[in-house]
Amino acid sequence: MELLFDQQHTVKVQLPAKEGNFSIRELLPWIRDKLLRERPELFMQGDTVRPGVLVLINDVDWELEGELEYQIAEGDRITFISTLHGG
Amino acid sequence: MTFSATAQAMSSPPSARVRMLPPPNAMTTLHQAPELLRGPCNDDPFEEQMLWAFRHNQNVFVSARSTVMPASVAQGRLAHLARQLGTMCSRVENDRMETAAPSPAIATAAAASTVPLTQHQQRRRLLREMPCAKCKTARPKVVVRQDAFCVECFQRNVGAKFRTVLGKLRTPVEDAGGRAQMMVAYSGGTASRVLLQLADEYNKASRSQRFAGFYLCHVDESALAQDQDAATAFLEGVRRVAAEFTFTYVEEKLENIFDSDDPASMPAQKHWMLSVMPTRLQSSSIFAEELRAVLQQTTLCNAEKLRLLFSRIQSATTREDILEYFRQVLLRRAARRHECAAVWTADTATRVAIRTIANMAKGRGATLSHETAQTSELDEHGIAVWRPMRDTLDKEAVLYVYQRALSMPPPLRWPHHHRPRGKASIGRLSQDFIVGLERDFPATANTVTRTVGKLTPSAALDPTRRCPLCQRPADQDAADWNRLCTVATLDALRAGLADAKNSLPNLPLTFSDVVVTSSSTTGDRGDAKCGDTTAECCGSVNAGASTSCCENKAIKDSGTDDKPIDLLPTLCYGCFVNMRDLPAVLTFDPSRQDVDVCFPLPTFVGDMARQRVREEQLREHIQDFLLDDSDEGDANDEV
Incomplete structure (x- = not known):
């Protein structure tokens, strides 16, 4: 996963100002366009992450947090981990 | 030929109920490979209903024990569950479940949902409001298959699965009353890092000291890396990780595959390549300029030979296969040298499921059980390959490493891994297939693994007649x-x-x-x-x-x-x-x-x-x- 993000392990981001909260659904394309350095198809598929990529929101499986509908709050830590081999 | 035989073998045991159900848009696949995907489902009315529901786009639900039921039954169960949950949650302390009454989310899920959700989505909605499936108290943080666990229970569960598999395996040395030495294969990846950790904990915890000793073997593939600096850093990282353990560290260079098993008996060859009689050879091989130039050279170093071979292999599938066989030969060779009775590999359930699909596509169905079982057959030197992580998912391995912040070598991109799309090789395609299904059907990998676990080697397969290249038993005909x-x-x-x-x-x-x-x-x-x-x-x-x-x-x-x-x-x-x-x-x-x-x-x-x-x-x-x-x-x- 680091390889896709220019070898960076942790990225702190300031999301653009917007009315209401940012959801993961909006965050993913933003990351793809702003942070991803190569091969977006290895990160996203359709409007969600590629199968095999785990998402943790503050170390909790995103499946327990509403997945794409989760509203991001100040200071949230969102982790992407790939389970895929050779990705 | 091999494929159809295997497909029959997979569907023949009456207890094998294949539950790998495709999403509605994958119905074409279902029709194309009915014996693989559907299995003998005729004996189970629930599965029949399930399939019917899929065909007609009906809402279906899979319960925690993976019992399949139609939507109407599921809704009744959900409402009942929500009521129970409400009374239970009020008794739980504040660090755990804050919800005191059934939340709107449960109510929504329990009521007849107008938006059709996949079964797994419905399940996940419900999981959000439930406590850990194991301890029933703590707040869950991890979803594994259809259940949610807290961090402690999750980690304990990973260790328990590992010990369960190990408990079933025995070496001939142990049967004779002795204690065997073991070799843990460590590639530097996540799954093998977990294997290493669990092996160490197992070794420390078992009072009886079941095994005489552990070796840790890493196959160094840096000869194939494009970026030598990154490869060196990776190898350094592997050594650092290995140094954390008391196991004896062994490093095998991939290029040394070109050395003979026994240097004394190495024949004086006119050139280092393998001469083969050309009868019945298919003709799509290439005859490269470089090969012609180096044919006469006997001074070529092993790394150059290796690069020459791999740079000229025509398909990614073959490249992955050959690499895998070389790795295994080296591991077995190291095990033999250090008198280890078994090599432990970090083949997870996800890996085994992917290999099952891939090997059938490659026409390697005859040796499926050999490559996917908890233990392989003994080779000619009496060394087995053990797969103690066969019941663990890739997701579990990755989360285990993340949660415990286990040390990992720096990430490395191998040239032979770097392909533009998922369709680069049969292995990659099978990975996309299994991992893609896992998203909506989280029991896919385990189901495939369990099903293939019922296979036994065919009687027609003589284990002493091995294929010289892959070292698996070769079909006689x-x-x-x-x-x-x-x-x-x-x-x-x-x-x-x-x-x-x-x-x-x-x-x-x-x-x-x-x-x-x-x-x-x-x-x-x-x-x-x-x-x-x-x-x-x-x-x-x-x-x-x-x-x-x-x-x-x-x-x-x-x-x-x-x-x-x-x-x-x-x-x-x-x-x-x-x-x-x-x-x-x-x-x-x-x-x-x-x-x-x-x-x-x-x-x-x-x-x-x-x-x-x-x-x-x-x-x-x-x-x-x-x-x-x-x-x-x-x-x-x-x-």
């Missing part, structure tokens, strides 16, 4: 099968060469790059009067009435001589297919007036093939003296 499906042979080329070497440019395009070498190896070959006919009468297994002169000579010489090997009949079907993608050079041997095909393959392939040919000849030779038992198979066993 693979040679006949190869002959039947071969479309091109080199007969025309050989005839042309025998007539006039000058006519080379007029040969078909594929063979135009023939190298004519003037090898002067007649001295090594010894008796010249046999020279011309040796390959003809002894190389071919079918030659019935061969003279004893030739036969004895072949049996005597085949271990040391570097004359061409009749390799192809000894290969299994999968490796035979792979051979088409390997680079090859044609050489003309003036002493025999014949063409050889040389593959840049390690010597262990040649050694094993020679041994196979020798055994077959011996078998034929003493055939008449054997007591005629019930059938030929028994007679062979006595040999």
Whole structure:
């Protein structure tokens, strides 16, 4: 996963100002366009992450947090981990 | 052929209920491979209903125990569950579940949902409001298959699965009352990092000290890396991780695959490549310039040989296969050197499921059980491959490493891993298939693993007849099968060469790059009067009435001589297919007036093939003296 993000392990981001909260659904394309350095198809598929990529929101499986509908709050830590081999 | 046989084997046990259900948009796949995906579901009315519901786009739900039920039943259950949950949650303290009453989310899920959700989505909505499935108190943080666990229970569960598998495995050394040494294979990846951690904990925890000692083996593939700095950093990282453990660290360089098993018996070869008799060779091999240039060189270092081979393999599938076989040969070699009884590999349930699908597509169904079971068959040196993580998912391994912040080497991109799309190889395609299904059907990998676990090796498979390349048992009739499906042979080329070497440019395009070498190896070959006919009468297994002169000579010489090997009949079907993608050079041997095909393959392939040919000849030779038992198979066993 680091390889896709220019070898960076942790990225702190300031999301653009917007009315209401940012959801993961909006965050993913933003990351793809702003942070991803190569091969977006290895990160996203359709409007969600590629199968095999785990998402943790503050170390909790995103499946327990509403997945794409989760509203991001100040200071949230969102982790992407790939389970895929050779990705 | 192999595929259909395996498919039948998979569906034959009556208890095997394949529950790998495709999403509605994958119904075409379902129809294309009905025996694989549907399995014998006719005996189960629920599954019938489930399939019906899928076809008609009905809402369906899978409960925690993966019982399949139609939407109407599920809704009733959900409402009941929500009521129970409400009373239970009020008793739980504040750090755990804050919800005191059924939340709107449950109510929504419990009520008849108007938006059709997949079964897994429905399940996940519910999981959000439930406590850990194991301890029933703590707030869950991880979803594994259909259940949510808290961090402590999750980690304990990973360890328990590992110990359960290990508890079922035994070595012959243990059966004899001794304590065996073990070798843990560590690639630097996440799954093998978990394996390492769990092996260490198991070793420390088991009071009886079940195993005599542990070795830790890393196969260093940096010879194939494009970025040498990154590869060095990676290797440093691996060594740092290894240093954290008390296990003895062993490093095997991938290029050393070109060294012989036993350096003393290494034959004096005219060149390092493997000479193969060209009969029945399919013709899509390439004859590269570089190969021609290096053919005569004997000073080429192992790393250069390795790079030469891998840079010229035509398909990514073959490249991955060959790499995997080389790795395993090296691991077994290291295990043998250090007298370990088994090699532990970090094959997770996800990996095993992917391999199952991939191997069937590659025509390797015959050896599926060998490659996917908790333990492989013992090889000729009595070493087994154990897969203690066979019940653990890739997701669990990755989360385990993340949660415990286990040390990892820096990330590295291997050139042979770097392919533009998922369709680069059969392995990658199978990975996309399994991982894609896992998203909505989280029990996919476990279901495939459980199903393939019911397979046992076919009786027709003789474990002593191994394929020289992949070291798996080779189907006995693979040679006949190869002959039947071969479309091109080199007969025309050989005839042309025998007539006039000058006519080379007029040969078909594929063979135009023939190298004519003037090898002067007649001295090594010894008796010249046999020279011309040796390959003809002894190389071919079918030659019935061969003279004893030739036969004895072949049996005597085949271990040391570097004359061409009749390799192809000894290969299994999968490796035979792979051979088409390997680079090859044609050489003309003036002493025999014949063409050889040389593959840049390690010597262990040649050694094993020679041994196979020798055994077959011996078998034929003493055939008449054997007591005629019930059938030929028994007679062979006595040999």
